[in-house]
Amino acid sequence: MLFRSLAQALISRRRLIAGSVLIAAAVTAGGAVWFAILDEAAPGAQTLSEQELLWVSALGMALFPVGNAIGPSFDSVDGAMRVDTLLSEYMLPKAATPLRYVLKSLDIGARMSMGAPLLELDQSTRLQLLLDWSNQENVARRASLDGLKSVLAIAYFDVREVQKAVGFTSRCHVEESP
Numbered sequence: 215m216l217f218r219s220l221a222q223a224l225i226s227r228r229r230l231i232a233g234s235v236l237i238a239a240a241v242t243a244g245g246a247v248w249f250a251i252l253d254e255a256a257p258g259a260q261t262l263s264e265q266e267l268l269w270v271s272a273l274g275m276a277l278f279p280v281g282n283a284i285g286p287s288f289d290s291v292d293g294a295m296r297v298d299t300l301l302s303e304y305m306l307p308k309a310a311t312p313l314r315y316v317l318k319s320l321d322i323g324a325r326m327s328m329g330a331p332l333l334e335l336d337q338s339t340r341l342q343l344l345l346d347w348s349n350q351e352n353v354a355r356r357a358s359l360d361g362l363k364s365v366l367a368i369a370y371f372d373v374r375e376v377q378k379a380v381g382f383t384s385r386c387h388v389e390e391s392p
Contacts, residue, residue, distance in 0.1 A: 252314050259295065260302035261310050269317045270294040272333055274366050276340035285379040288370055296369035305365075313365060316358045323347070 253263035262270065274288030274297070281287075288294075301310040321332040324343055328335060335343065347359045370376060377384075 252311070259298045262298045262301070262314070266314055266317050267294045267298065269321060269332055270297050270366070272340055273344065273362070274370065276337045276344060277363065277366055278370055279337055284376060286373070286375050291370065291373040291376060293366070293369055296372065297365055300365060300369050312358065313362060316362050320347070
């Protein structure tokens with residue numbers, strides 16, 4: 215009885231609810247601010263941050279791992295930096311920002327659905343995450359992930375070593391990219 219009256223005197227149900235709502239709002243606002251702010255480009259990169267380069271590398275390795283049927287792995291052709299170059303030099307600047315948010319969303323999605331950050335998942339789980347998100351009925355999610363996979367593939371298949379591995383020969387007389 216004494217504890218109950220002491221608790222009622224210290225905090226009312228209304229104050230507890232109001233305090234909980236304020237804490238939830240602060241956490242939500244903090245999460246929204248964290249999500250909205252994009253980090254500066256990593257040293258040597260023009261667009262992607264260090265964390266984003268790691269995410270790109272992890273996802274690229276899920277799609278093009280060591281020992282894949284084509285040959286070179288995503289990391290062996292420096293795929294993450296190739297994606298950065300593609301975003302900064304060949305695509306409209308407006309295209310880079312949404313792609314960076316897609317990367318961040320994938321990490322948050324991995325944390326929420328699989329209980330671990332994207333970088334802590336093994337390659338097969340990352341690949342399954344990409345496949346699951348690509349097969350969503352949510353058109354926005356599916357389109358954003360298809361766009362990300364396309365950028366990863368463009369960066370990967372633009373490497374002469376990969377092109378030779380798939381038997382591609384350019385008919386263009388202009389010097390090919392290395």
